[in-house]
Amino acid sequence: MTEIWHGLTKAIELIISLDPEVMEIAGRSLRISGTACLLASLICLPLGSLIHSHHFRGKRVLINIIQTLFSVPTVIIGLFVFVLFSRAGPLGELGILFTPTAMVIGQMILITPILLGLTISALSGVSKEIVDTATSLGASGFQTVLLVLREARYAVLVAVIMGFGRAISEVGCALMIGGNFKGSTRVLTTATYLETGKGELELAIALGIILLFLALIINIVLNRLQQR
């Protein structure tokens, strides 16, 4: 118990003193997951709009599959991307395994189902009457899609934030693809994992607190948005 208490006070010291190593790791986490989330959003928002606004055979099935993939295990994505980028793999020549780039790609794949699924359900919340009104005011198909996205902007933002939350808190994929190299691919989750294993509890707790703090901020923002 004293060990935990000691660790906790040391951890808070590390955070308050803006310890360079801790800050570096936290910054990298934000950067990698932020990039992954941004890129995934750029793909998923238009794609989600496309799926939402078109009627086609198997739409229901597709949405079911997307929703199932919400909870795909991170290690499966890790395995998939590892195989893809490993020396002998189909994209091995790029040599990006164990780099932040590969981590971004892994996290993008990981959060795409969440972003896509939640975007589609956000857009479904916009009534048919709104779509009709836009059409009768002379919006083209594309302009209508943009308006619907704008109408659902808070719900869409919730989708993006949920995606970011999943990206920054996952460990399996980051460990397998990133390799947890100090100074290049070590992020909050992998560092916490490593330091705990090494017995460096204060550093691990400090990193854990930062992760929790990020989760808290995300939750506050989500709550605010959902109240709109």
Add this chain to the structure above:
Amino acid sequence: MSLIKVTGLNHRYGERAILENINLSVDRGEVFALIGPTGAGKTTLLRIIDLLEVPSTGEIYFNGKCIPRSGKQRLEIRRRMSFIHQKPQVFNLSVYDNVACGLGWRGEEKNKIARKVDQILEMVGLKGYKNRNARTLSGGEAQRVALARSLVLEPEVLLLDEPTANLDPVSTAKIEQLISYVARQRNTTMIMATHDMSQGQQLADRIGVLLDGRLVQTGNATDIFRSPQNEEVAHFVGMENIIEGVIIANNEGIATVNICGNAIQAVSNYPAGREVYACIRPEDITLALSSTQSSARNSFQAKVTQVTFLGPLSRVEISCGFRLVVLVTKISAEELNLQVGREVYATFKATGVHIMEREISQ
């Protein structure tokens, strides 16, 4: 030439026929009212004219050109019209952005948009609301935003679907004022669906009665309200007295109709022997305590059987060998001391009786 023409239009949802053989043409600058009860197909017809829906069969012409069933041309033509929906759907944006969006979609310049939006917001009396989120407005204000949003586009055709159905009397009056102002000032062609007959009568140049998906009668207000074409229309336009009878004589356009043994005089060209309905609007009958000498050809002694107070008016049912419903002002009802059993004289003119042919059902 007509600006909008609909020919041979049929529309069905699955097995259910919504519209049947609609033929309609509306001239440029004309205000046309579609009246009919809820569920008659008014909204669907407007949606089809606005090219939001493709009819099952039939053609729509805009300015003489037949509109294809799909393709880019539909958007171009839709952009020359605007549709005010029954329930105003404002976007979750500021009032300004709501009104500006249609112009933006047409690729107007920013400065021009700002000027036009300001102008129109002033016109509908929402100038101070520019930056308010439109979702926070009341029903009447939201409807004015919807109206501004359409009017700012300066459409050639304005389609209005029950524009005042959910509004209080004050908001209704404001919207009606704006509509008639636009119709006069801009010479905008309008097609307006309403179940409020006085609104149709007040705003429209011509009226079409849509019953059960069929356009039963079109004409000016006098035609529709005084001379309905059949029993259905007569019922809908508030012709409360529809009485079966037979014409027994016709003397130079003045027909004598036998109704349950009473002879009434009516202006009609139907010859003797024809089975007819005699229709009399309840406000066209006057009641008096004594048989006064007047130019009216029809006067009957009657007994009051029921009195209902309807605010400023009273609805009086009388019996004079046949049943009649009469509307009198509350004041005259009191003066005449109208009570059940009271003896009165009912008087109406021969021109107040509309005769329509009765189809004998087998």
